[in-house]
Every structure is written in C-alpha cells, then in structure tokens.
Amino acid sequence: MPLLLAIMASGRGSNAKAILEAIEQGKLDAKVQCVISNMPHAPVLTMADNFGVPTFCIFHQGLSRENHETQVLNVLKDYQIDYLVLAGYMRLMTPTFLSAFHAKNHYRIINIHPALLPAFPGAHGYEDAFQYGVKISGVTVHFVDEGIDTGPILMQESFPRLDDDTLETFKSRGLALEHVIYPKALQLLAQNRVRFIPHSKTGRVHVEVKAHAVC
Numbered sequence: 001m002p003l004l005l006a007i008m009a010s011g012r013g014s015n016a017k018a019i020l021e022a023i024e025q026g027k028l029d030a031k032v033q034c035v036i037s038n039m040p041h042a043p044v045l046t047m048a049d050n051f052g053v054p055t056f057c058i059f060h061q062g063l064s065r066e067n068h069e070t071q072v073l074n075v076l077k078d079y080q081i082d083y084l085v086l087a088g089y090m091r092l093m094t095p096t097f098l099s100a101f102h103a104k105n106h107y108r109i110i111n112i113h114p115a116l117l118p119a120f121p122g123a124h125g126y127e128d129a130f131q132y133g134v135k136i137s138g139v140t141v142h143f144v145d146e147g148i149d150t151g152p153i154l155m156q157e158s159f160p161r162l163d164d165d166t167l168e169t170f171k172s173r174g175l176a177l178e179h180v181i182y183p184k185a186l187q188l189l190a191q192n193r194v195r196f197i198p199h200s201k202t203g204r205v206h207v208e209v210k211a212h213a214v215c
C-alpha cells in the first residue's frame, strides 16, 4: 500500500513536482491524493493537474485563519491521508489544525525548510543564511509543531557556499538539494522506518530512522 499524501503549497511547486516525479520514477512508494493551494493561479496547481492529481484552491484572503483551515480540512476529509506535506506553504497553522493530524508523539505534517535548522528559521532561509555569511548551509525536512520551523528533524543535507556564489546560485544549489531530499525523506515514512522518541532529559521529540521497518 503506497503512502497516501496530500500536498499544500502556495506557489511555484518545484518540490511538489519533485515528489510527483519521484513517485512516477518508482523512487517513492506514495500516492498524492490531492494538492491544495491558498493562492489562486499558483503554478503548483497547473503542475499537479498535469500529473492528474485533484487540485483545490482555497484562497485565504478575507477569511479568518480558523475559517480557512476549516475549509482545508473539509477538502481533506474526502481523502485518506497518511501525511500532509507542506511544500512552500507560506502560512502558519493553528494548534487546532495541527491537532487534527497529530497524536501524542506522532507527527503527520511535514515540511521542507531552506536552511540548516535550527539556524535561520522563518520565511527567508536562503536569504538570511546568505546574508549572514555562512560557509555551509543546507536544507531540512522536519515535522511541523506549533513553533516556527521548530519541529522534530527527519533529514538534513548541507551544501557549501562558494566564494563566487551570488544569492541566486546559492539558492539554486540549495533548491536542487531540496528536490533530492524531500522524496528521500518521504520514502523513509513509506518504508515505515521513522520513530518519534521523546528525549529523556529535555522531552523534545527526536526522530529515529531505523534500518528496517518499525513493527
């Protein structure tokens, strides 16, 4: 049985595309049940439509956060979904929305962030890391909790900032890495190799990846 996913995205959708391509290429044992955007005309909608995936736009403007989320949940309830995948979804979620997916120590919303968390959280990871002058940056796949990019980390990869990098070359090297690690991280979930372990001292949930499926 493939891992059943819903994707939420606000814009371009290059990560959503990488996920759909990985599925087509047999590298990711998953099925994308639907794609939801909060932005009308987001390129991700046309892209997903071309893959034959049902798409929905729920424009947030003029709606309270709660009302918007209720409408999103209303779409999602028609699909069986194991994980909700955020791929450039530029909105924070309320604890009520998160609780529709999370159980104690089991997170079911996942995100990709364009920096090596916990460094440079927020909406401008590449810009912030580049402007800071880091020599090494990276990308992070993490589960979503109530904070801003603070949830348990599933996978990270680093990349160097080269001396002749511009922000554009720096970003495009990072984005290429995102497209590799997001499908890889999801495949760990598809293989049931991910476990959430509360750290004995801090209580913070860590993610353990098993060599074999977790029974």
Ligand code: GRF
Pocket: 009, 010, 011, 012, 013, 014, 015, 016, 087, 088, 089, 112, 113, 114, 175, 178
């Ligand atoms: C990516 O850089 C991702 O890390 C961040 O938003 C961007 C989305 O890009 N969260 P795309 O829409 O997947 O092309």
